[in-house]
Amino acid sequence: MFPHPFHFIAVIEHLGGYLASGILLVGLLVGFVDLRRFSGKRIWAISGVCFDESIRRRILWIAPLAILGIIVVSQLQRPLDEQDVIRQTIKICLFTTGMVVVISTIILACTNLPREIENRVIYTVVTKPTTRLEIVVGKVVGFARVSAAILLIMGVFSYGYLVVRSWSMQRYITDRLESPELPASERQTLDHYRQTGLLRARTLEQPDGLQVFGTPPELGASTWSMAGNGEGSFLVPFNLKKDDLIASDKPDAVPGSEGIQVMVEIGYRKKSEPVAEKVAATHKASTAPAQAPYYGPFLMSPEERQAILSKVKPQPNPEITIEVLDRFMNGLGTASSLLSNRPLELLNKNGVSQVFAYIPPNVAGTMGGQPTFIRVTGASKDAEYYAGKNPVKLAVPLGPGQGRLLEAASDTPHFTSRSGTFGQQLRGVVDGKGAVGVYSYRNANYSGGDAATFEGKFGIERSGNDMDSSAFDYDEPTLVTVRVRNLQSGKTSEPLTIRPESNRTTFFNVGADVVGGGNFDVLMQCQTPGHFVGLQSASLSMITAKHPFMLNLAQSLLILWLMSILVTAVAIFCSTFLSWPIAVVLTLLILLGHWGVAQLGDATAPGIGNQIVNDLGLTKSAPAKAVSATVERLSGLLNFMSTILPDIGQFAAVEDIERGVTISSRRLGDAAGVALGFGLPLTVLAYVVLKNKEVAP
């Protein structure tokens, strides 16, 4: 039936859509006549009855109770700072609002139809010229109006409460900023909060990439540097097919069976030996002095040279390591020197060395058919390495001295640094001589005023090895210098110093001129010895626009309202054929089914059957097989069910607003998609069931 397994998967993935379409089609066929009689006026009237009935049942009394709950719970906070107070209060307000709306909607919608049928109130409706479709849709609209009313009350309260909280927090911020003993790491952040307020809605622009170099790269540079000591490395991506790894003269050979030859073109300079001086020294040596006696190519007499050389210990050549990584940056293996047990050394002291290595067949064989990376790491402590474009060349050996070149996926290497607890590490070195993290923004959409604000959240690690024993006697802040370099104008901002605290938000402003055009790099260096700043791609973002908080709150409430519509549709559908208590349970099951399966995670993945068998210690074949197969089927069934149940994770009403980020139209679209995609077919199903149900004689 399905010639290729991918077709089957595609069908499963879109099963929900197919089912929804089928239901709508059946509904159209069954209810074509009713559809023709569809009247908005009657629907509004029926919804009005539902709304009035709900109000009569004092549903709105739940709002003051919820408000009381919010006030009580928000007094039990232990916030990190003033912004965290607001963040947590937003979370509590919206979570409570969501809970109130969902619970009240479930109770109202699940009990409505069964009660009307039981009390025979429905007689008064069905005996009138209304269709069953209008009854179902009218009830959905009616309960949607009820949830809108609750949301309106809760929304007004939430906004007012947040404004009051924000106002009082602003006073505390002012007080704290006046304290001379405020830690430096907090001052910048609090100052930002004082200026921008705590009720925020911003649009954030993430950088396009992050690289860590040994020294700041020049504009338009063709070579880039990286730190030694195992801290700096560069990655070169390869997309090799299995066939690429077969030597052309042996078509039947196993891919990679001949291994892969590697050539890395890389240079170095000693840390204590700047390039300029080195070049100058070379020039001097090759120039015959005018006045002094002539010593051939040397600057001094053989005796003087001997005296110096006798004190000079031979320095080992700088070394590198070469690793093969998969796309998740897991190591597949290493490349070793062509000479056994020799490190990979850079032999050329005055330029780029060609380092030859060999990837053994067992590693080479894994490189076909998946994206892989070659990582070259500078191993020596006292050297800084540099490389240009196309620094790594791979070749499949064809014979002595011959090989077929394998193309890299990109000719530009990607520079990284050692990975620590918080991401790529920037070692703290005074005077800006340490590694530099470069966040690149390309075509960033900045439309702000005089200054662009960046928001960062970095991790800080400390190393006792790099500090003297008194370093822990004083509270030394971590100093990070930041510069922004515009790629179009070439202008670089003045370095500014920020004092981040680990995993706390910190802000800094730069002139709008350096971010103009949207193509710029943000360069960061840690200046405090013994401190390491951990950088991740998402650690930095630029605030590109600001919006009113009220609008953001309204969007958040809109998402909750869309969720309440879905809840109503599910509840009414369930109540058409079940008693109300069972309908409540089924509604919850439908709503939470997808989320629940997602929470199980790997527990429903294939192979769980064997795992259960092992856990149970079943040794006999027959019961083991039966248990394994049953568990596999059950987990398969669970996964299948979850694909056709609504994903309530799409109603993300809290995540963005609590972070002060503008809720995007995409989020609203996702929520509307789920509400309509599941709500509409379920409403149609409810109609079909109700149409075929005898509710009145």
Next chain:
Amino acid sequence: MNRSRVPIVLTLILALLVSAVTRDWARGMRNRSDSAQPTGQGGNSSLANMNSFALALLLGGLRGPLVMVLWTSSESQKNEKDLEDFDTKVEWIRLLQPEFDTVHIFQVWNKAYNISVQMASLGNKYSTILDAIDYAQRVESGRPNNINMIYAIGGIYFDKLGSSTEKNYYKKRVRDESLPHIPRQKVARTDPGWRRVEMDPVLDQRGMILPELLQGKYAKPESVKENEWNTGAELQYLEKYQPFPFGVSTMGFAYNYQKRAEVMQSTLNQQHAQLSPMVVDSRPALALKSWEEDEAERGRRLELTAFNHPIPEERFQMETPTGDLAADAPFSATERPNLLAAIESYDRASRVGIDALEEYERHLKNFTINYGTYQSHMGECRATAEMMKGDRDYLKAMLATGDERAKLLKSAGAEYRVAMEYMLRLIFTYYIDDELATQALPPGVRRTNIDQLPKELYAPVLERIRARSQARPFDPSAEDRQQYDRGVDRMRARLKHVEAGK
């Protein structure tokens, strides 16, 4: 109201009242079962638990599921190093599980250790540790006289604030902030925006402990006449050491709380949820010993500063730079406060060192398992206490003139001689190995019967030990001996000046 509902409402109110009465009765039964329990013990303070009750009431039957969610999410947040609203979650766990001591022990540890290390700035680390103490205090205020929380507070002062890598920073802040000071933040403590950023002062302008911290709550019953008794005062065991004109040491706080925990165990028969009785019983002695060492080190640092010497990295290196200081050595008038503070530290070190001996003796009567180790501790306390007395009087002599100076030098000399004797005996007994002992000690004298060594042979034996130790390629006990070796050198140098009368 519908008339038919009136009986139901009345029944509900009646049920509530009956449940309150039965609950009270059950509590009374429990308290009567242990006559030594102070009246304020565990769970009687319903008002203190108001937040817990309110939260549980709000949640109806969902307390259990919510606690599960809070535990998993707070732990995963901790692992992901995302600390936003972490403290709130931990606080809610505390409110939802107020009766579970193991929960609180874990959370106190969690905050003081796992969370504080995630901060980069020492100030924020310190605030987080204080927050852990606050957590324990909040639990304790809800359920007073709780051995688990009191011990946890003592443990934080001892292990985290007093012994971690950053201890010098913490110790300074604890000492400074125990003195009267203006609060760094103006936010009211009851406001949700309030955060712990510093310790509250515990002393008044005269260095006396604030009266409310010495206010007892529980009178000592007749039945516990023989035993020690916790009055319920927060800093009961620091009272006898006041005044503290230069602040309270971290180890002083540690001793106060660990002594309270020990008395809860020995007198009130409480048992720590996770630790053996021996551990709890031993802690007051260990805390006093550490307090003595802390004051001694502080004194040394102040003395080095007063005489313009750089402060060395290692503790043992601090002994000799000012050792050879004549009693009439000049010093700047601006350094006089440092000298006074050093005198106070030396004096306190000698006092707590002697008290530590009593605590060790008390503990060894109950538990003999660490007899050998604690004998060496006692030897150290004894020797250090005497040396501190000598140092105190020597510095006092430097500040005095005429007869007063002579009198103080004389007493310093006597104290140094006693201290030297204790210290040498300590070295001979615990800080040389058998091989060195055989080479250095006269025939018939071993490390175990060092009392039989005539005192006039102490100096030659020490010289033999030093000579033999230097002759060995590696002396495993040399490093441990350094502190006392240098101490002896310091006292010898001082004694020369004492004997010379200047």
